[in-house]
Amino acid sequence: MRLVSKNPVVTADNRHVIRRTNPVSLSDFTGKRREATRPIEFRGDNFDRDFDSNTLFYDAVQVSNSKVALFAPPFFNLARDVAATTFISGAGTCKARIRHLDRHAQLWLDIPENAGPVQALGELGSFAFSVSPNVSEMFRDCRVIFTMSKDNPIEWILDWVRFNRDIHGADAVLIYDNGSSAYDSATLSAALRSIAGIRCSVVMEWPFKYGPQGANSWDHWDSDFCQLGAWEHARWRFLQHARSAMNSDIDELVLSNIGKSVFEAAEQSWTGLVRYRGRWIIGIDDDLRDDHGGPHRHADFSIFMPPKYQFSRLVTRRDANACLPKWTVVPSRCPTHAQWHVHSIFSWWASYFCTKDFSFRHFREIGSNWKYQRTNRVPFDPLIHKQDRALVQAFQRVDWEN
Known part of the structure:
Protein backbone atom coordinates (compact mmCIF):
# COMPACT_ATOMS: atom_id res chain seq x y z
CA MET A 1 0.00 0.00 0.00
CA ARG A 2 1.19 3.50 -0.80
CA LEU A 3 -0.40 6.63 0.61
CA VAL A 4 -0.71 9.24 -2.10
CA SER A 5 -0.62 12.65 -0.47
CA LYS A 6 0.57 15.95 -1.84
CA ASN A 7 0.79 19.40 -0.34
CA PRO A 8 -2.68 20.72 -1.26
CA VAL A 9 -1.96 24.43 -1.33
CA VAL A 10 0.82 26.90 -1.97
CA THR A 11 -0.13 30.47 -1.18
CA ALA A 12 1.23 33.96 -1.62
CA ASP A 13 -1.73 35.41 0.23
CA ASN A 14 -5.09 33.97 1.20
CA ARG A 15 -6.89 35.40 -1.84
CA HIS A 16 -4.61 34.16 -4.64
CA VAL A 17 -3.52 30.55 -4.22
CA ILE A 18 -2.18 27.49 -5.99
CA ARG A 19 -3.96 24.21 -5.40
CA ARG A 20 -2.93 20.63 -6.07
CA THR A 21 -4.78 17.33 -6.17
CA ASN A 22 -4.50 14.06 -4.27
CA PRO A 23 -4.53 11.64 -7.21
CA VAL A 24 -4.15 7.87 -7.29
CA SER A 25 -2.27 6.15 -10.12
CA LEU A 26 -2.76 2.47 -10.92
CA SER A 27 0.98 1.98 -11.21
CA ASP A 28 1.32 2.77 -7.49
CA PHE A 29 -0.31 -0.51 -6.44
CA THR A 30 -1.32 -2.76 -9.37
CA GLY A 31 -0.29 -3.98 -12.79
CA LYS A 32 -3.76 -3.40 -14.21
CA ARG A 33 -4.38 -0.46 -16.54
CA ARG A 34 -7.38 1.26 -18.14
CA GLU A 35 -7.94 -0.17 -21.61
CA ALA A 36 -9.16 2.03 -24.44
CA THR A 37 -12.52 1.30 -26.05
CA ARG A 38 -11.78 2.89 -29.43
CA PRO A 39 -11.32 0.33 -32.23
CA ILE A 40 -7.65 -0.03 -33.14
CA GLU A 41 -8.21 1.01 -36.76
CA PHE A 42 -9.40 4.44 -35.60
CA ARG A 43 -6.46 5.17 -33.31
CA GLY A 44 -3.86 7.63 -34.56
CA ASP A 45 -0.10 7.21 -34.38
CA ASN A 46 0.10 8.89 -30.97
CA PHE A 47 -2.99 7.35 -29.42
CA ASP A 48 -1.17 5.12 -26.93
CA ARG A 49 1.12 7.96 -25.91
CA ASP A 50 -1.78 10.36 -25.29
CA PHE A 51 -4.28 7.94 -23.73
CA ASP A 52 -4.52 8.04 -19.93
CA SER A 53 -4.34 4.37 -18.95
CA ASN A 54 -2.81 4.99 -15.52
CA THR A 55 -4.85 7.59 -13.58
CA LEU A 56 -7.39 5.84 -11.37
CA PHE A 57 -8.75 9.15 -10.16
CA TYR A 58 -7.68 12.79 -10.26
CA ASP A 59 -8.67 13.96 -6.80
CA ALA A 60 -10.75 13.10 -3.75
CA VAL A 61 -12.72 16.12 -2.52
CA GLN A 62 -14.77 16.82 0.60
CA VAL A 63 -17.77 18.10 -1.34
CA SER A 64 -19.93 18.59 1.78
CA ASN A 65 -19.79 18.06 5.54
CA SER A 66 -20.66 14.40 5.12
CA LYS A 67 -19.63 13.38 1.59
CA VAL A 68 -16.40 12.82 -0.35
CA ALA A 69 -16.35 12.57 -4.15
CA LEU A 70 -13.60 11.01 -6.24
CA PHE A 71 -13.30 12.46 -9.75
CA ALA A 72 -11.95 10.02 -12.31
CA PRO A 73 -11.58 9.08 -15.95
CA PRO A 74 -14.12 6.43 -16.97
CA PHE A 75 -13.26 3.05 -15.47
CA PHE A 76 -13.97 0.94 -18.57
CA ASN A 77 -12.48 -2.55 -17.92
CA LEU A 78 -11.79 -1.62 -14.27
CA ALA A 79 -15.46 -0.93 -13.45
CA ARG A 80 -16.26 -4.26 -11.79
CA ASP A 81 -13.18 -4.14 -9.56
CA VAL A 82 -13.87 -0.52 -8.58
CA ALA A 83 -17.50 -1.32 -7.72
CA ALA A 84 -16.36 -4.12 -5.39
CA THR A 85 -13.85 -1.91 -3.54
CA THR A 86 -14.40 -1.12 0.14
CA PHE A 87 -13.33 2.26 1.54
CA ILE A 88 -12.22 2.64 5.16
CA SER A 89 -11.71 5.91 7.05
CA GLY A 90 -11.75 7.12 10.64
CA ALA A 91 -15.54 7.27 10.30
CA GLY A 92 -15.88 3.60 9.42
CA THR A 93 -16.33 1.44 6.31
CA CYS A 94 -18.44 2.22 3.25
CA LYS A 95 -19.06 1.34 -0.36
CA ALA A 96 -19.02 3.93 -3.12
CA ARG A 97 -21.97 5.12 -5.18
CA ILE A 98 -20.69 5.25 -8.76
CA ARG A 99 -21.74 7.81 -11.37
CA HIS A 100 -20.89 6.89 -14.97
CA LEU A 101 -20.90 10.09 -17.06
CA ASP A 102 -19.63 11.04 -20.51
CA ARG A 103 -15.88 10.30 -20.50
CA HIS A 104 -15.92 10.75 -16.74
CA ALA A 105 -16.73 8.79 -13.59
CA GLN A 106 -17.30 9.67 -9.95
CA LEU A 107 -17.28 7.74 -6.68
CA TRP A 108 -19.34 9.23 -3.85
CA LEU A 109 -18.56 8.17 -0.29
CA ASP A 110 -20.31 8.90 3.00
CA ILE A 111 -17.30 10.27 4.88
CA PRO A 112 -17.52 13.28 7.22
CA GLU A 113 -14.97 16.07 7.44
CA ASN A 114 -11.69 15.47 9.25
CA ALA A 115 -12.01 11.70 9.04
CA GLY A 116 -8.40 11.44 7.91
CA PRO A 117 -6.87 9.41 5.05
CA VAL A 118 -8.98 6.80 3.30
CA GLN A 119 -7.86 3.26 2.60
CA ALA A 120 -9.29 1.22 -0.26
CA LEU A 121 -9.34 -2.60 -0.29
CA GLY A 122 -10.55 -4.84 -3.09
CA GLU A 123 -9.71 -7.00 -6.07
CA LEU A 124 -8.14 -4.04 -7.83
CA GLY A 125 -5.61 -3.80 -5.01
CA SER A 126 -4.94 -1.89 -1.82
CA PHE A 127 -4.21 1.85 -1.80
CA ALA A 128 -4.73 4.90 0.37
CA PHE A 129 -5.29 8.58 -0.33
CA SER A 130 -5.87 11.90 1.40
CA VAL A 131 -8.97 14.03 0.89
CA SER A 132 -8.65 17.53 -0.54
CA PRO A 133 -10.56 20.30 1.24
CA ASN A 134 -13.57 22.02 -0.25
CA VAL A 135 -12.69 25.58 -1.28
CA SER A 136 -16.14 26.80 -2.32
CA GLU A 137 -16.21 29.47 0.39
CA MET A 138 -13.36 31.25 -1.37
CA PHE A 139 -15.59 31.96 -4.38
CA ARG A 140 -18.82 32.61 -2.48
CA ASP A 141 -20.86 35.33 -4.24
CA CYS A 142 -18.11 35.82 -6.87
CA ARG A 199 -11.01 39.50 -5.54
CA CYS A 200 -9.47 36.05 -5.65
CA SER A 201 -7.87 33.51 -7.96
CA VAL A 202 -6.86 29.86 -7.95
CA VAL A 203 -4.29 28.19 -10.16
CA MET A 204 -5.30 24.52 -10.01
CA GLU A 205 -2.42 22.28 -11.03
CA TRP A 206 -3.94 19.58 -13.27
CA PRO A 207 -0.98 17.65 -14.75
CA PHE A 208 -2.94 14.83 -16.38
CA LYS A 209 -2.93 13.63 -19.99
CA TYR A 210 -5.46 15.57 -22.04
CA GLY A 211 -6.27 12.51 -24.13
CA PRO A 212 -6.72 11.73 -27.84
CA GLN A 213 -9.28 13.85 -29.67
CA GLY A 214 -12.08 12.62 -31.90
CA ALA A 215 -11.66 11.98 -35.62
CA ASN A 216 -13.93 14.91 -36.58
CA SER A 217 -16.78 16.88 -35.03
CA TRP A 218 -18.82 13.73 -34.44
CA ASP A 219 -16.83 10.52 -34.45
CA HIS A 220 -14.79 8.75 -31.76
CA TRP A 221 -14.99 11.24 -28.92
CA ASP A 222 -14.22 8.61 -26.33
CA SER A 223 -10.73 9.15 -24.91
CA ASP A 224 -10.27 12.84 -23.98
CA PHE A 225 -11.04 12.60 -20.26
CA CYS A 226 -9.00 15.46 -18.83
CA GLN A 227 -11.16 18.56 -19.32
CA LEU A 228 -14.45 16.85 -18.52
CA GLY A 229 -12.94 15.66 -15.26
CA ALA A 230 -11.68 19.16 -14.52
CA TRP A 231 -15.07 20.80 -15.06
CA GLU A 232 -16.89 18.49 -12.65
CA HIS A 233 -14.02 18.93 -10.18
CA ALA A 234 -14.32 22.71 -10.52
CA ARG A 235 -18.04 22.55 -9.90
CA TRP A 236 -17.80 20.58 -6.67
CA ARG A 237 -14.49 21.68 -5.16
CA PHE A 238 -14.55 25.41 -5.98
CA LEU A 239 -17.75 26.78 -7.45
CA GLN A 240 -20.70 25.51 -5.40
CA HIS A 241 -21.30 28.95 -3.85
CA ALA A 242 -20.20 31.16 -6.76
Missing part, protein backbone atom coordinates in the same frame (compact mmCIF):
# COMPACT_ATOMS: atom_id res chain seq x y z
CA ARG A 143 -18.56 36.07 -10.62
CA VAL A 144 -15.94 33.55 -11.72
CA ILE A 145 -14.30 32.92 -15.08
CA PHE A 146 -12.80 29.45 -15.33
CA THR A 147 -10.67 27.80 -18.00
CA MET A 148 -8.04 25.19 -18.77
CA SER A 149 -4.69 26.38 -20.08
CA LYS A 150 -1.31 24.99 -21.05
CA ASP A 151 1.60 27.28 -21.90
CA ASN A 152 -0.63 30.13 -23.09
CA PRO A 153 1.45 33.32 -22.85
CA ILE A 154 0.65 35.06 -19.61
CA GLU A 155 -0.11 38.23 -21.59
CA TRP A 156 -3.02 36.40 -23.25
CA ILE A 157 -4.34 35.14 -19.93
CA LEU A 158 -4.22 38.60 -18.35
CA ASP A 159 -5.96 40.20 -21.35
CA TRP A 160 -8.69 37.54 -21.10
CA VAL A 161 -9.14 38.37 -17.43
CA ARG A 162 -9.17 42.14 -18.03
CA PHE A 163 -11.77 41.85 -20.79
CA ASN A 164 -14.12 39.76 -18.66
CA ARG A 165 -13.58 42.07 -15.69
CA ASP A 166 -14.39 45.27 -17.60
CA ILE A 167 -17.09 43.96 -19.97
CA HIS A 168 -18.88 41.47 -17.71
CA GLY A 169 -17.88 42.29 -14.15
CA ALA A 170 -15.85 39.14 -13.46
CA ASP A 171 -14.12 39.42 -10.08
CA ALA A 172 -12.60 35.94 -9.62
CA VAL A 173 -10.52 33.54 -11.71
CA LEU A 174 -10.07 29.76 -11.67
CA ILE A 175 -7.43 28.34 -14.03
CA TYR A 176 -6.74 24.63 -14.47
CA ASP A 177 -3.10 24.54 -15.57
CA ASN A 178 -2.62 21.37 -17.62
CA GLY A 179 1.13 20.95 -17.10
CA SER A 180 2.60 24.21 -18.41
CA SER A 181 6.37 24.21 -18.89
CA ALA A 182 6.81 27.80 -20.12
CA TYR A 183 6.32 29.12 -16.55
CA ASP A 184 5.45 27.73 -13.14
CA SER A 185 2.25 28.10 -11.16
CA ALA A 186 3.75 30.70 -8.83
CA THR A 187 4.54 32.99 -11.76
CA LEU A 188 1.01 32.67 -13.13
CA SER A 189 -0.56 33.21 -9.71
CA ALA A 190 1.55 36.32 -9.12
CA ALA A 191 0.46 37.72 -12.48
CA LEU A 192 -3.23 37.17 -11.63
CA ARG A 193 -2.69 38.85 -8.26
CA SER A 194 -1.43 41.97 -10.05
CA ILE A 195 -4.73 42.60 -11.88
CA ALA A 196 -6.90 45.28 -10.29
CA GLY A 197 -10.45 44.35 -9.34
CA ILE A 198 -9.92 40.59 -9.01
CA ARG A 243 -22.70 33.82 -7.72
CA SER A 244 -22.22 32.69 -11.34
CA ALA A 245 -19.49 31.03 -13.39
CA MET A 246 -18.43 31.43 -17.03
CA ASN A 247 -16.90 28.53 -18.98
CA SER A 248 -14.51 30.14 -21.47
CA ASP A 249 -11.20 29.40 -23.17
CA ILE A 250 -8.36 31.93 -23.22
CA ASP A 251 -8.98 32.50 -26.95
CA GLU A 252 -12.69 33.28 -26.43
CA LEU A 253 -14.32 36.59 -25.50
CA VAL A 254 -18.07 36.94 -24.91
CA LEU A 255 -20.03 39.91 -26.29
CA SER A 256 -23.43 41.12 -25.16
CA ASN A 257 -26.15 42.26 -27.54
CA ILE A 258 -28.47 43.58 -24.80
CA GLY A 259 -26.35 45.92 -22.68
CA LYS A 260 -25.94 43.62 -19.68
CA SER A 261 -23.21 41.22 -18.63
CA VAL A 262 -23.48 37.49 -19.24
CA PHE A 263 -23.20 36.92 -15.48
CA GLU A 264 -26.14 39.22 -14.85
CA ALA A 265 -28.16 37.45 -17.53
CA ALA A 266 -27.52 34.02 -16.02
CA GLU A 267 -28.37 35.25 -12.54
CA GLN A 268 -31.63 36.81 -13.76
CA SER A 269 -32.57 33.87 -15.98
CA TRP A 270 -35.33 31.66 -14.60
CA THR A 271 -33.14 28.61 -15.35
CA GLY A 272 -29.85 30.00 -14.04
CA LEU A 273 -28.15 29.23 -17.37
CA VAL A 274 -27.21 31.21 -20.46
CA ARG A 275 -25.79 29.35 -23.48
CA TYR A 276 -24.58 31.10 -26.64
CA ARG A 277 -22.84 30.43 -29.94
CA GLY A 278 -19.55 31.78 -31.28
CA ARG A 279 -17.88 33.19 -34.37
CA TRP A 280 -14.26 32.99 -35.46
CA ILE A 281 -12.03 36.06 -35.56
CA ILE A 282 -9.15 35.62 -37.99
CA GLY A 283 -5.81 37.20 -38.79
CA ILE A 284 -5.28 38.63 -42.26
CA ASP A 285 -2.22 40.12 -43.91
CA ASP A 286 -3.23 43.77 -43.45
CA ASP A 287 -4.78 43.36 -40.01
CA LEU A 288 -1.71 42.95 -37.84
CA ARG A 289 -0.02 45.46 -35.56
CA ASP A 290 3.56 44.78 -34.45
CA ASP A 291 3.97 47.75 -32.13
CA HIS A 292 3.76 46.03 -28.74
CA GLY A 293 7.01 44.03 -28.85
CA GLY A 294 5.49 40.78 -27.56
CA PRO A 295 3.05 38.08 -28.64
CA HIS A 296 0.08 39.16 -30.70
CA ARG A 297 -2.90 40.01 -28.52
CA HIS A 298 -6.67 39.68 -28.74
CA ALA A 299 -7.05 43.37 -29.56
CA ASP A 300 -4.87 42.96 -32.68
CA PHE A 301 -7.68 41.09 -34.43
CA SER A 302 -11.22 42.09 -35.34
CA ILE A 303 -12.09 40.48 -38.68
CA PHE A 304 -14.88 37.89 -38.90
CA MET A 305 -14.27 34.58 -40.61
CA PRO A 306 -16.89 34.56 -43.40
CA PRO A 307 -19.69 32.01 -43.02
CA LYS A 308 -19.56 28.72 -44.90
CA TYR A 309 -23.01 27.24 -45.27
CA GLN A 310 -23.52 23.52 -45.86
CA PHE A 311 -25.94 20.77 -44.95
CA SER A 312 -25.46 18.84 -41.72
CA ARG A 313 -26.01 15.13 -41.13
CA LEU A 314 -29.60 15.99 -40.25
CA VAL A 315 -29.94 17.73 -43.63
CA THR A 316 -30.28 21.15 -42.05
CA ARG A 317 -28.42 24.16 -43.40
CA ARG A 318 -25.72 25.38 -41.02
CA ASP A 319 -22.63 27.55 -40.94
CA ALA A 320 -19.63 25.20 -40.90
CA ASN A 321 -17.42 28.09 -39.72
CA ALA A 322 -19.54 28.75 -36.62
CA CYS A 323 -18.20 27.74 -33.20
CA LEU A 324 -19.82 25.29 -30.83
CA PRO A 325 -21.65 26.99 -27.92
CA LYS A 326 -20.31 27.93 -24.49
CA TRP A 327 -22.21 28.74 -21.31
CA THR A 328 -22.47 30.68 -18.05
CA VAL A 329 -24.32 29.19 -15.08
CA VAL A 330 -25.44 29.83 -11.52
CA PRO A 331 -23.95 26.68 -9.93
CA SER A 332 -26.46 26.43 -7.09
CA ARG A 333 -29.31 26.28 -9.61
CA CYS A 334 -27.80 23.52 -11.73
CA PRO A 335 -29.36 20.08 -11.10
CA THR A 336 -27.04 17.82 -9.14
CA HIS A 337 -27.42 14.99 -11.68
CA ALA A 338 -26.29 17.17 -14.61
CA GLN A 339 -22.74 17.03 -15.97
CA TRP A 340 -20.72 20.17 -16.71
CA HIS A 341 -19.53 19.63 -20.26
CA VAL A 342 -17.37 21.74 -22.57
CA HIS A 343 -20.14 23.02 -24.87
CA SER A 344 -23.26 22.32 -22.82
CA ILE A 345 -24.46 20.95 -19.50
CA PHE A 346 -25.53 17.37 -20.09
CA SER A 347 -28.81 15.95 -18.77
CA TRP A 348 -30.38 19.35 -18.23
CA TRP A 349 -33.14 20.44 -20.57
CA ALA A 350 -32.23 24.14 -20.18
CA SER A 351 -28.91 23.48 -21.92
CA TYR A 352 -30.57 22.49 -25.19
CA PHE A 353 -31.30 26.14 -25.99
CA CYS A 354 -29.03 28.98 -27.11
CA THR A 355 -29.75 32.68 -26.79
CA LYS A 356 -29.00 35.39 -29.35
CA ASP A 357 -28.50 37.93 -26.56
CA PHE A 358 -24.86 36.87 -26.30
CA SER A 359 -22.20 35.44 -28.56
CA PHE A 360 -18.51 34.83 -28.21
CA ARG A 361 -15.57 35.54 -30.46
CA HIS A 362 -13.06 32.76 -31.00
CA PHE A 363 -9.61 34.09 -31.94
CA ARG A 364 -7.71 31.88 -34.37
CA GLU A 365 -4.41 33.66 -33.70
CA ILE A 366 -4.63 33.31 -29.91
CA GLY A 367 -3.45 29.73 -29.75
CA SER A 368 -0.48 27.41 -30.20
CA ASN A 369 -1.95 25.23 -32.99
CA TRP A 370 -1.85 22.32 -30.54
CA LYS A 371 -4.97 20.77 -32.03
CA TYR A 372 -4.57 21.70 -35.70
CA GLN A 373 -3.02 24.43 -37.86
CA ARG A 374 -5.36 27.41 -37.67
CA THR A 375 -3.23 30.54 -38.05
CA ASN A 376 -2.65 30.63 -41.80
CA ARG A 377 -3.47 34.15 -42.95
CA VAL A 378 -5.10 35.26 -46.18
CA PRO A 379 -4.98 38.64 -47.99
CA PHE A 380 -7.67 41.12 -47.04
CA ASP A 381 -10.65 41.08 -49.39
CA PRO A 382 -13.17 43.89 -48.69
CA LEU A 383 -15.92 41.86 -50.38
CA ILE A 384 -15.47 39.02 -47.91
CA HIS A 385 -13.80 40.30 -44.75
CA LYS A 386 -15.74 42.59 -42.42
CA GLN A 387 -14.64 44.21 -39.19
CA ASP A 388 -16.50 43.22 -36.06
CA ARG A 389 -17.61 46.64 -34.83
CA ALA A 390 -19.13 45.31 -31.62
CA LEU A 391 -15.81 43.68 -30.76
CA VAL A 392 -13.84 46.85 -31.48
CA GLN A 393 -16.21 48.88 -29.30
CA ALA A 394 -15.79 46.37 -26.49
CA PHE A 395 -12.00 46.55 -26.79
CA GLN A 396 -12.23 50.33 -26.27
CA ARG A 397 -13.90 49.79 -22.88
CA VAL A 398 -11.11 47.60 -21.51
CA ASP A 399 -8.25 48.86 -19.37
CA TRP A 400 -5.50 46.72 -20.90
CA GLU A 401 -2.79 48.01 -18.53
CA ASN A 402 -4.19 47.33 -15.04
